[in-house]
Amino acid sequence: MSTVVRRVAASAALASASGFHHSHLSARLRFSSSVSYRERLRDGFGISDIDEAVDVFDQMARSSPLPSVVDFNRLLSAMAEMRRYDVVISRCKMMEMIGVPHDICTLNILINCFCRSSQVAMGFSILGKIMKLGCEPNMITFNILINGLSLQGRIHETVAVVDWMVENGFQPDLVAYGAIVKGICKLGDSALALDVLTEMEERHDDVHVVFYSSIIDCLCKGGLVDDAVDLFSRMYDRGVHPNVITYNTLINGLCSSGRLNDASRLLNDMIQRKIKPNVVTFTRLLGGFVKEWKLVEAKELYDQMIHMGLVPDTFMYTSLIDGLCIQKRLDEAKEIFESMVALGYPLTTVTFNALIKGYCKDGRMDEGMKLLSEMPRRGVVADIYTYNSLVEGFFRAGDLKAVQMLFQEMQFLGLSPDLITHTILLDGLFKTGRVEEALELYDEMQNSGMDLDIVVHTTMIRGLCVDEKVEEAFQLFKRLLLGKGAEPNVRTYTIMISGLCRKGLLGEARRLFRDMKEAKCFPDGHTYNELIRGHMRHGSTSEVVELIREMRSCGFSADKCTMSLNTDVMREGRFEKGFMDLFS
Structure with a gap:
């Protein structure tokens, strides 16, 4: 800004302030x-x-x-x-x-x-x-204090206040309990929320549906969907009628846990009880069906929604685009996107991100970049998630120049790389053979004060194992077990077991497999297959047989890589002919 412009701006501001002061003073005098x-x-x-x-x-x-x-x-x-x-x-x-x-x-x-x-x-x-x-x-006094404690997350103190009130002859009302339940659910302590609800039910006959809905939501978010269903039934037993928010909350919880049939039954129950579903109800169910490839059910649900006079919104269309992209049905996803444009629906950053991510995962980077350039024309601003998808896609394609260009563009737009960006970059550097840069980046991330999650550490362990630095990877894994970082998950264990097996360290791999189960981190099909392949390459027949039987008893089966390796070892004559029968 030039000196003259600054001077004019300052003069204007001074005149404005003077005028405001004069008029304000006059008003006060009048x-x-x-x-x-x-x-x-x-x-x-x-x-x-x-x-x-x-x-x-x-x-x-x-x-x-x-x-x-x-x-x-x-x-x-x-x-x-x-x-x-x-x-x-x-x-x-x-x-x-x-x-x-x-x-x-x-x-x-x-x-x-x-x-x-x-x-x-x-x-x-x-x-x-x-x-x-x-x-x-009076009750207003206590309710204000209880609400004040709840706002600060001091839930156990609010419960103590209620206990003191009861001991001293005060009867907590539903406003007091409401503040407590809201605070407890915000913290995610569903067990305490249920205890408070039980106390409410004992003291009051008219517990509002809002309290039940809040706790059902808390239970669903904590993965306790069966408990949420039980609480839903308990509402009816007490004569409390759920509203559309209650139904939507439970349907969302059921869909998130993959129980789409139960969610559909709940929708039918909702309609039978004359509670009209809204677009939110259908959006969650529809997205769930699409992601599970249940397209006939999704189409029937969509038709039912239209028949009920409900109009799809941007969020619903975005959910459909996201579900189709997950299935790699990108042309159909693009058709919905273009329909939104033709019908005048507002496009959001989330809508663009869903389709861009789909293109990037499918390696169609040109189309992803076309969408990026279309965003400003549609009045939509790209965010860090947009660029994360593109950076990951170009790394996967091995186009490092494009990655560099995107980082320069992010810097120009003032977008700061987040933890996901750093993780993508770390993974990309390993996969393109730039191991020293990856190690340097990991050190920088640790020293920057970032709260590194298990995905970052797992990416690092995988990169080290692929680069045959298994001992360094194992040292990092042990530090995680000692609490110096995030807690390993099943993927972290599986990658480390795979690295040890490829190095021929089967004893360490078996010990880690046992430690994993003792830590209540239960192996999945990938874990079993990695361990089985490791023993097929280096171990004895008896250990392989034991692992295959255990894997099958847990409901898992051999994957393509294991079956292919089994064919090779059978051809080499290392295992008996009847060995193949174990997999069937």
Whole structure:
């Protein structure tokens, strides 16, 4: 910006500020001279009228006789609604100084302002003052304090407050329980939420559906879908009728756990009970069917939705595009995308990202880049997820120049690489043989203060194993077991077992396999197949037979690589002819 422009801008700002000050001062003078505080209290205040509210307080403080505490409370409440808690707190002190005693309403307002400004301890000190003065705190007092603790995530303290209330003859109402349940569910402690719900049911007959819906959501997010279904049934037993939000929450939980048939039955139950599904209901189910390749069911569901007069929204179309891309049905996904454009639906970054990711995973990088260039024309801004998909795709294609270009573009746009970007880069460097750069990047990530997740460490272990640095990979794995990093998952164990097997370290691989099960990280089909192949290459027949039987008893089967290796070893005569029968 040039000097002249800066000077003009500064002059304009000064003139504007001067004009505002003059007009604001004039308004205050007109107000103070012509309008009584009673009229102003009756008229109310806007959300930003704090200066006028302070003027009213000053006028009230100068009045003789002084206004009643009720009038002061009305003014303090208006200030609190403006979220100027600091002003309310200071004016409460002034009230006492001019001789206006606080009543329970004033003190409740004061407690609320302390809680809202993250000073819950001061709120409790006011509670102590209430009792010291011989006043009786009411349910509003306790509800404000409980809500204040819940807002700070201090859930166990809120439960302790409720217990104290009961012991001292106070009956917690549903507002108090509502604040507690909301806070507990936010923390994801479904067991405690259920305990509180049981207590609510014992003390109140009219527990609202909102409480049940919140806890069902908490259970589903924690993977406890069976418990969520049980709670849904318990609602009916108590005569509490679920609403569309309750149904949507449980349908979402069932779909997330792959129980699409149960989710469909719940949709039918919903319709039979005259509770009309909305687009959200159908979107989750439809996306689930598409991802599971159940296209006939998806089409029937779509037709049912249209028949009910519901109009698909952008989110539903995006879910369909995402599901089709997962199935690599990219041409159909593009058709839906183009239909959205033709019908005038607003395209979002998420919509573009779903299709770009699909193209990148399928190696169709030119089409992915065309979509990237189309985004600005559609008024859509690319985000870090857009570039992550493209970077990963170009790494997979071995086009390092394109990767470099994308990173320069990200820098130009002010997009900071996130943990996923770094993980993609780490994986890409290993896969393109730039091992030293990968090791350097991993060190930088560790020293940067990033909270590295297990995906990063697993990528590192895999890269080291592929580069035949199995000992270094195993050392890193052991550090993870010692708690120096994220906890290994089944993929981490499987990759490490595979690396040890390829190195011929079968004893270490078997020990790690046992440790894995002891750590309650149960092996999957990939783990068994890697270990079986390792023993087929280097081990004895008896160990292979034992592993195959164990694998089959767990419901897993040999994959193509294992069957191919089995054919090779049979041809070489290392195993008996009947050995093949173990796999069938």
